[in-house]
Amino acid sequence: MENPDVPFAIEETSGELFTTEVLDRETVAIYRLTVIGSDKHPTQPLSSSVIVTVLIGDINDHWPQFMNSPYVAYVPTEMAPGERFYTCLAVIYYILGNTDLIRLREGLYFDHVFHVCYFMQMNVDVLRYSLSEDEPVGTSVAVVSAVSTRAEPVSFYLASGNFEDTFHVEQLSGVLTVENPLDYENKKEFTLLIEARDSGSPPFSSFAEIHINISDANDNFPQFTQAEYQCEVFENSPPSWVCDVLAIDADSDIYGTVQYNIIEGNTDHFFTIDPDNGLLSTTASLDRENIPEFKLIVEAAELDNPLHIDRATIIICVLDRNDNAPRFSQ
Ligand SMILES: [Ca+2]
Ligand SMILES: [Ca+2]
Ligand SMILES: [Ca+2]
Ligand SMILES: [Ca+2]
Incomplete structure (x- = not known):
């Protein structure tokens, strides 16, 4: 073949x-x-x-698809039996041949559309699917609209997902805006359920879901876990690890990556710090009878913004070894 x-x-x-x-x-x-x-x-x-x-012969391997799901219905408690409270729309499609197909979107063809029922259709025009956490209060995010054949006007409400009242929907215009400052470190995404309610008595509602991602901005400084670190090292030891220090920056990736550096107190360059992980080591053997204690100032600076820094003190106590033989004073 x-x-x-x-x-x-x-x-x-x-x-x-x-x-x-x-x-x-x-x-x-x-x-x-x-x-x-x-x-x-x-x-x-x-x-x-x-x-x-x-x-290739066809089999019926496609099932009816609900459009714009999920649908959520609000059912008034005082409704009479048999009264219609909500309607929905589904389409079923299967391909019989290459002719007479309606192309709806890339790779998807419909040739049979059945209107199952009707509902107060909502339209969501999302202006911003992703917002940086430093977007100001008042930024427009989406515009929601709905048409009611039963009782105009329609009013809009945030039904769920509005963590800490971050967003607001204007009741009549359906404009969704940022109401309170965003914080990526606190909440990275929102799934808002917006209710469209008609003016009938009792009112009927439809719901639409909007998903919004929050992206990071560099709005946090590095912070050492302690203002002062106490460390010990034996005199007469070969160059070795002494202790480690840690500075945390709550931002993600490059915005939160810090580099360590000794900026003060490093007499004779006896110490070195790993810039990436804050591990402090000696570079030579120490002598307690010469210098019993060191006081280093270390700095953690952001890779993205070297003006974002924090400083801490490391006190290193040199521990004694019995390395001096007794001597007669006379
Ligand atoms: Ca933040
Ligand atoms: Ca941030
Ligand atoms: Ca940062
Ligand atoms: Ca000694």
Whole structure:
């Protein structure tokens, strides 16, 4: 067989053609294969080819799809039995052939649309799916609208998901805005449920969901976990780890990455700090009888903004070893 990328294979001697994968008619409906037959003559083999067309038959493997789901219905308690309180719309589609199809969006074709029922249809025009946490209060995020064939005007409310009253929807215009400062470190995404309520008695409602992502801004400084660190190291030891310090910056990625540096007190460069992880080590053997204590000032500075810094003190006490023989004073 000449076609290498098809979900078919051929048995060499019998010529039986079989499938090698599950077929999907909605992906590929027709295959054209070139099958070559050749004899086994050692010096002058003869061959001929034939085109085999494979049509994939349809089965009903698509089910009705609700548009704009989820639907949420508000049911007034005083409704009479049998009264219609909410309606919804679903479509069913399946493909019968390549003609008379309505193309709705990329790769999706409808040829059968059944209107199951009707409802107060809401339209959500999202202006900003993603907001930086430093967006000011008052920024417009979306405009919600709805048409009621029963009782205009329609008014809008934030039904759920409005953590710490971060957003506000204007009751009549349906304009959704930022009401209180955003904070990525506190909440990174919102799923708001907006209610459209008609003016009937009792009022009927429809609901729409809006998802908003919050992105990070560099609004936090590094902070050492302690203002002062107390460390100890034995004198006469080879260069080794002493202790580690930690500064935390609540921002993410580059906005929260800090670098450490000793800025004061490093007599004779006896100490070194790993800029990435704050590990403090000696560079040489210390002598307690010469210097018994060191006081270092360390700084944590942001990679993104070197003006975002914090400082801490490290007190290093050099521990004694019995390395001085007694001497007569006279
Ligand atoms: Ca913040
Ligand atoms: Ca931040
Ligand atoms: Ca930061
Ligand atoms: Ca000593």
